[in-house]
Amino acid sequence: MDLLNNLALGFTVALSFQNLLWCFLGVLLGTLVGVLPGIGPVATIAMLLPVTFTLPPVSALIMLAGIYYGAQYGGSTTAILVNLPGESSSVVTALDGYQMARQGRAGPALGMAAIGSFFAGTVSTLVIALFAPPLAEVALKFGPTEYFSLMVLGLIAAVVLAHGSLIKAIAMVILGLLLGLVGTDVNSGVARYSFGISELSDGIGFVTVAMGVFGIAEIMANLQQKDTRDIFVAKIDRLLPSMEDIKKCIPSVLRGTVLGSALGILPGGGALLASFAAYTLEKKSAKPPRNFGKGDIRGVAAPESANNAGAQTSFIPLLTLGIPSNPVMALMIGAMMIQGIAPGPQVMTERPQLFWGMIASMWVGNLMLVILNLPLIGMWIKLLTVPYRLLYPAILVFCAIGVYSVNNASFDIYMMAIFAVLGYVWVKLECEPAPLILGFILGPMMEENLRRAMLLSRGDPSVFFTKPISAVLLGISLVLLLIVLSPSIKKKREEAFQEA
Amino acid sequence: MKIRAPKDFWAGLMFIAFGVGFAWVAQNYQMGTSVRMGPAYFPTMLGGILAVIGLWILIQSLIVAGGPVGKFYFRPLILIVLATVLFGVLLKPLGLVLSLAVLVGVGAFGGFEFRWKEVTILYVVLAIFSVLVFVKGLGLPIPVWPGE
Amino acid sequence: MQRLLSLVVAAAAVALAAPAPAQTYPSKPIRFVVPFPPGGPLDITGRAIAQKLAESWGQPVVVDNRPGAGGGIGAELVAKSPGDGYTLLMGAVSTHAINPSLYAKVPYDPQKDFVPVALVAQVPNILVVNPSLPVHSVKELIDYARAKPGALSFGSGSTGSTGHLAGELFKTMAGVDMVHIPYKGGAPAMQDLLAGQTQLMFDNLANALPQVKAGKLRALAVTTSKRSPAVPDLPTVAESGLPGFDLTTWFGVFVPAGTPPETVAKLNAEIVKALASKDLAERLAAMGTVPPERNTPESFAAFVRAEAAKYAQVVKSSGARVD
Numbered sequence: 001m002d003l004l005n006n007l008a009l010g011f012t013v014a015l016s017f018q019n020l021l022w023c024f025l026g027v028l029l030g031t032l033v034g035v036l037p038g039i040g041p042v043a044t045i046a047m048l049l050p051v052t053f054t055l056p057p058v059s060a061l062i063m064l065a066g067i068y069y070g071a072q073y074g075g076s077t078t079a080i081l082v083n084l085p086g087e088s089s090s091v092v093t094a095l096d097g098y099q100m101a102r103q104g105r106a107g108p109a110l111g112m113a114a115i116g117s118f119f120a121g122t123v124s125t126l127v128i129a130l131f132a133p134p135l136a137e138v139a140l141k142f143g144p145t146e147y148f149s150l151m152v153l154g155l156i157a158a159v160v161l162a163h164g165s166l167i168k169a170i171a172m173v174i175l176g177l178l179l180g181l182v183g184t185d186v187n188s189g190v191a192r193y194s195f196g197i198s199e200l201s202d203g204i205g206f207v208t209v210a211m212g213v214f215g216i217a218e219i220m221a222n223l224q225q226k227d228t229r230d231i232f233v234a235k236i237d238r239l240l241p242s243m244e245d246i247k248k249c250i251p252s253v254l255r256g257t258v259l260g261s262a263l264g265i266l267p268g269g270g271a272l273l274a275s276f277a278a279y280t281l282e283k284k285s286a287k288p289p290r291n292f293g294k295g296d297i298r299g300v301a302a303p304e305s306a307n308n309a310g311a312q313t314s315f316i317p318l319l320t321l322g323i324p325s326n327p328v329m330a331l332m333i334g335a336m337m338i339q340g341i342a343p344g345p346q347v348m349t350e351r352p353q354l355f356w357g358m359i360a361s362m363w364v365g366n367l368m369l370v371i372l373n374l375p376l377i378g379m380w381i382k383l384l385t386v387p388y389r390l391l392y393p394a395i396l397v398f399c400a401i402g403v404y405s406v407n408n409a410s411f412d413i414y415m416m417a418i419f420a421v422l423g424y425v426w427v428k429l430e431c432e433p434a435p436l437i438l439g440f441i442l443g444p445m446m447e448e449n450l451r452r453a454m455l456l457s458r459g460d461p462s463v464f465f466t467k468p469i470s471a472v473l474l475g476i477s478l479v480l481l482l483i484v485l486s487p488s489i490k491k492k493r494e495e496a497f498q499e500a
Numbered sequence: 501m502k503i504r505a506p507k508d509f510w511a512g513l514m515f516i517a518f519g520v521g522f523a524w525v526a527q528n529y530q531m532g533t534s535v536r537m538g539p540a541y542f543p544t545m546l547g548g549i550l551a552v553i554g555l556w557i558l559i560q561s562l563i564v565a566g567g568p569v570g571k572f573y574f575r576p577l578i579l580i581v582l583a584t585v586l587f588g589v590l591l592k593p594l595g596l597v598l599s600l601a602v603l604v605g606v607g608a609f610g611g612f613e614f615r616w617k618e619v620t621i622l623y624v625v626l627a628i629f630s631v632l633v634f635v636k637g638l639g640l641p642i643p644v645w646p647g648e
Numbered sequence: 649m650q651r652l653l654s655l656v657v658a659a660a661a662v663a664l665a666a667p668a669p670a671q672t673y674p675s676k677p678i679r680f681v682v683p684f685p686p687g688g689p690l691d692i693t694g695r696a697i698a699q700k701l702a703e704s705w706g707q708p709v710v711v712d713n714r715p716g717a718g719g720g721i722g723a724e725l726v727a728k729s730p731g732d733g734y735t736l737l738m739g740a741v742s743t744h745a746i747n748p749s750l751y752a753k754v755p756y757d758p759q760k761d762f763v764p765v766a767l768v769a770q771v772p773n774i775l776v777v778n779p780s781l782p783v784h785s786v787k788e789l790i791d792y793a794r795a796k797p798g799a800l801s802f803g804s805g806s807t808g809s810t811g812h813l814a815g816e817l818f819k820t821m822a823g824v825d826m827v828h829i830p831y832k833g834g835a836p837a838m839q840d841l842l843a844g845q846t847q848l849m850f851d852n853l854a855n856a857l858p859q860v861k862a863g864k865l866r867a868l869a870v871t872t873s874k875r876s877p878a879v880p881d882l883p884t885v886a887e888s889g890l891p892g893f894d895l896t897t898w899f900g901v902f903v904p905a906g907t908p909p910e911t912v913a914k915l916n917a918e919i920v921k922a923l924a925s926k927d928l929a930e931r932l933a934a935m936g937t938v939p940p941e942r943n944t945p946e947s948f949a950a951f952v953r954a955e956a957a958k959y960a961q962v963v964k965s966s967g968a969r970v971d
Contacts, residue, residue, distance in 0.1 A: 039638060046686030046713070047639055050699045053927065140843040167557060168508075171515045174550045178522045178543060185539040186832050189750075189807035190529055192539055193522075198721050198755065216580060223576035223611050267839055321842065322858050324835045327685065334692045337854065340934060344858025390622050393607045396580070397626050400587050400603060401596075405640050408712055413588030417581050424577055428570035429511040447542045448832070455829055456801055456845055459536060641679065641710045 006356045007129060013058060013357030014364050022059045026066020027365050031372065033067065034074020037084045037215065038207050038402020041071040045331045049338065057339035058354050062361040064335055068328050069311045069362070073117060073369050076304055080109045081380055082395050084215040088206050088272050089307035091437050092161070092279040094214060096292060096299030103295050106384055107377050108241040112249055112297055113304040114373045115241070120257040120305035121366035124312040127261050128319075128359055133348070135313070136320035139265045144453035145463050147268070149473035151446035154273050156480045157280040158438035163293035166484070169435045172426075176439025179204060183444070187451045199411040208412050209440060211399045212419025213426070213433045219392045220424050239377055241297065249301035252282050256302035260309030267317050267325035268445070276438055278306035284483070312362055319355055321345055505566025508557050515554025523547030579610030595645040596635065600627050673733055673911050677708040680736045683722020683743060685715040689854055689935055690899050693768060694738045696931070697901075700922035718808055719743035720754060727756035731906030733915065737762070740899035741810060745955040749963040750808045758956060763907050764948040766919040767900040769937040772872040773814055775885060776856045776865040777848040778841055786869050786888035789848070793824035800826040803837035803846040810897045811837070813959070814850035814871050816966030821890045841865065852897055853878060853936030871895040878936040895962075898955070900948055912945050 013019060033044045045064050052060035075086030080097030093113065100109040127135070142150075155173060162169030182193040183203025194200035241249075259281060260274040282302040283292045292299050314325045322344035324330040336343045341351065348355045384391075403416045426433060457463040465471050503509045523544045532538025583606035590599035604623040608614055634640050678701070682694045691713065698709040714722035719742045726737035737743075744758040756762075775786070783789040793800055804811035807830045819826055829846055831837035834855050841849045842864055849856075850871060857878070859865040869885045870876050873894040885893040901919055903912060920943050922928060932939070940947070 033638075036633075039634075039640070042686060043713075044638070046691065046695075049692060050695050053696070053699075140839070143840060143843055143845045165508075167553060167560075168511060171511075171550060171553045171557065174546055174553065175515065175518055178518065178546050178550065181522075181543050181546075185529075186806070186830050187537075188530070188539045189830070190539045192529060192543065193525060198724060201721070202715065216584065220573075220576045220580050220610075223580070224571075224573045225612075268836055317839075321839075321864075323839050323842070330688070330833075330835060331686065334688070337689070337934065338692060338696075338931060340930065342858040342861070342934070345862040345864060346858070389608070389611045389613045390618065392611070393604045393619075393622060394626055396583065396607045397600060397603060397630060400584060401630060401634055401642070404588075404591065404642070405634070405638075408641060408714065410588040410591055413591075414585060417584040417588070420584065421577070421581055425514075428507075428572060429514065430507055430567070430570070431511055431514075450542075451537050452829060452831075454537065455827060458798070458827075639710070641712050 003129060006352065007360065009352060010129075010356030010358075010360030013353050014062070014360035018056075019059050019062050019357070019361060020364070022055070022063040023066050023361050023365050024368055026063035027070035027073075027368050027372065030067035030070020030072075031074040031077075031369065034071035034086050035077050036074075036402055037078060037086050037211055037398055039405050040087065040207075041068045042327050042331065043405065044071075045328060045335075049331070049335060052335050053338055057336070057341055058357045060335055060339060061332065061354065061358055062365075064332055065315070065358060065362060066365045066368075069121070069308065069365060070369060072308055072311050073114065073373055076113045076117075076307075077110060077373075077380065080106060080113065080300070081384060082215070082391075083218045084395065084399065085210050087307075088210070088437075088441060089275045089303070089310070091210065091214070091434065092275045092303040093300055093307075095161075095279070095434055096294070096296050098218075099293070099295035100297065100300065101384065105238075105295065105297075107239040107381055108245055108297060109300050110377045110380060111240040111374065112245060112301045114370050114377075115246065116249065116253045116256065116301040116305040117308035118366050118370040119253050120260060120309040121312055122363060123257045124261045124264070124309040125359060125363040125366070128313060128316055128362075129356075132316050132320050135265050135316055139267060139317055140321070141469060142266055143467075144449040144456060145467050145470040146473065147266075148446060148449040148453055149464060149470040149477070150266070150273070151442050151449065153473050153477040153480065154276065154442050155439065155446070156477050156484065157277055158435045158442070160280045160283060160480075160484055161276065161434045161438065162432045164430060164432055168431050172431050172433070172436040173439035176436035176441075177443030177446070179209070179436075180440040180443030181447065186448050187455070197411070199407070199409055203444070204415060204440075205403075205406055205412060206437075206441065207403055207406050208415045209419050210437065211403050212416040213423035213437070215395060215399050216416065216420035217423025217427060217433075219395060220420065221427050222388065222392070239381065240374070245297055249298055252286065252298040252302040253305045255281055255285065256305030257309045260306030261313050263306075264310030264313030265316050265325075267314075267323060272310075272441060274310035275303035275307040278302040308366075315358070315362075318343065319358070320348060322347065503561060504564060505561040507569045508561035508566050510569055512554045512556070512558030512561055515557065516551045517554075519547045519549070519551030519554055521547070523551070575612075576610045579606055583607040583610065592643060593646060595643045595647075596630060597627050597644055598646065600630060673914060674705055674707045676734065677710060678734050678736060679712050680709055680738065681712050681714055681722045681726050682738045683714050683719035683725075684738075684740075686713050689769075689771070689852075690738060690740060693899075693928075693931070696928055697768065697919060697922050700925060700928070701918055704918055704921070718747050718751075718806070720747055720751070720756075723758075724755045726902065726904055727761035729904050731763070731904040731908075733903060733907050733911035735904060736765070736915070737902040738768070738899055739764075739902040741897055741955060741959075742808065744902070744952050745959040746808055746810075746813065746963065748956065749960040759953065761905050762902040763905055763912055763945065764952050765901040765903055765912055765945055766916045766923075767898065767940055767943055767948045767951060768919070768923065769900075769932050769935060770872075770896045770898040770940070771935050771937050772853050772870045772876045772896055773810055773850045774853050774856050774860075774870050774879070774882065775814075775818075775848065775850055775868045776841070776860060777868060778844050778846070779864070779866050780844055781847050781866075783868070784866070786883070786885060786890070789868060790822045790824060790889060793822070793826060797825040798827060800824075800848060801829050801846040802826055802848045802850070803829045803831055803841055804849065805834040805837055805851075806830060806832065810871075810895055811850045811852070813962050813966065814895045817893065817895065817962050818850075818885070818890070820965050821893060850895075854934070857936070872938070874938070876936050876938060878933070894958075898951075900952075916943070916945050 075090040079090035079094035083098040085091040191201040256278040263274040526540040526543040529540040530538035587603040702709040723743040729735040
């Protein structure tokens, strides 16, 4: 059967000693880079591109791919340990993961993240192997109208992310949307809200906001008490998730994997949306008792599976159509061009070793990552036993250098400080940052697609409802909105009845 | 008119301020029409909605009881922010090693337990690690010493 | 007293003997500012050049990505740097020819603040259409567009890019009405073109060619005045009915004004050598680049001046503007 033959070919390529070595180097480096806030896979891959000149093409791409999904693993680690989401997709992991760490359950959190990610990686590798070309065609069906409707759905999901006041969550989403609009407007070229500062003309970076609002504000909040010994529970519960934990998470991992595989194919932000959507879905469909936001392990398992599945399937547009779905893929295209490979639809047929070798090595890489990360958990736990008064300056250092390294600009450090203050204020006012971050990421994309859809339809808004995919997405959004609002409507009605 | 929920009161006020602020600045750009939206369209609309929601939260805070605003602890707030900003300012002229001293020193001061020996050792470790990993290892173009 | 005198004499002797012999350039690491995000063809080529320079001179040449404002942030940074040869800029058609005319205000003077060193690459754009569009030549496209004004949409990687301006120039010269759809980068623009959301595009050769070869897009012409060696069978827009049409995406190395001419000459020689090296030359050819006959600082400077003047004209006649 064709699939088996292809996979066999792929594995012979991936399991060659040389490629195994490069894969290992890639995932190791990726994990390290993911753990360090700020420096991300993009910068690392860019710096390593010249190294790839000298390597054979398959090895080079295997290593670079390893860096990419290795960084996903690494980013989740810091999100769980110190509330620092290294990648935008780890923001959601931080919500419950960090709470688990505070409760002494960092081990199970990290372990579940690794296990969930491995499962998702395996499944999505199969998905790629089986369905890459048809999935790519589906991805092409998503035009600006469909993306816009997807973003609307995503935003309503963002509101669900919050566990406090619904209306404040909505307000935070909108505030996030507005903050996301800072920068050059794609459609007109005008620099909005930049006040003449050139560093703002490309917008506020995600890293800047995340470091400030999640990382530093958290430090400031923790330093409130004179005695910082209770920040992290000294008694470590266990190092790995129990069988019970794992069983509990099976549905979550499955849901996350499906969602991640589906959304990852969409170029331009699909993988991002995957982890948010998975968390939201989980919140609404997990069996009670639910503890989301306070350390529910399923709140780690679902988004982690989703973001790993999404990271793998985001290779599909690259490998089948030659279109990069995110900046990392654009770099991979660069690497391919350096090797003289013109990325495009013919890569699959003209260079099967490359195509299948990469797919097989994705699975190998995932395996390596689990083997690497599980033992490391012990080390990370030890790290948390360092007294907080010594830990937090280290966090501060990594945040500061990390944020600087994104654009080599001190300006970003100042912006991070501003967001740290804002984050602190928001904590005091009980306004949650997670919906804001989602709005921040989705806002500009939503507006861009809305205006582009209107441009393409020459001003006809009915397009959103006449195009089938878009209509379906908007329909789901409406249903979700009703589900979200109905508890509060019910509550209001109950209050009304009580007063009557 | 009594503020029954100070936390929500100030939150509402903040949202109104942001909403109005964003909408107002947006007036510098073209509005366009709803068919061909200009750069000001979306922000103005969103700013308006935000302000309205903020107003709603504010009004609610006058009617329904709620919690007080969390206590502000100024020492960690100011010192951590100061440490970060100073680092940003001093990084280029003084280089990584020296500005890290300021970051760690002032930052450590933001906590309540400052012990010289500990902080110094921590600083040395962090400085060595940072130079090795970020500058030498990853090749980031960060000046290490003054005048680079 | 004796002692003081001999101390003074010693000090004077040291002071007079002090000026060290002028160190050969380069004697410390060089910073190569690339004003675009990592990964694009400009960045990758820059890194390759940086590596070759570093190998040749034994000094690290560090690439510093400073994206933003169409290349303006990085350009501004270098414009304000000392002209000592230790800060280089990978400038492009956007930073030195288009932006000054497109933006109301640019925080540097492209002519006065820089000394051009060497041209690195000139990449043609090609006019590609979605195969569903029933046109097979530029002439047919123009006829189609004239018959259906406002029906065609063309995408580009950003407002003010050569893809955008090529489209505007086409509209003006051919007298047709098409709608420009800006995207954030070439990839999303290409995606929508493949999907048929837009109908045509003036994309750069390296990106578009694989799709053409795979049959997903149809190529109509190249935007340069001469045919490209990478696609010798493809006519130019100029010879297809719009004589005088000439647009390329180019990028090259600049240094801040005030850099000594010997340093500039040395940089030029080394860069030209790097460009001629086997692997770089191959890569540039794959991008569709046409090497210039002469590549001296003076010829490059003249080229930049001519491009700036040309784009001033193109931008004005197209009416494109950015505030």
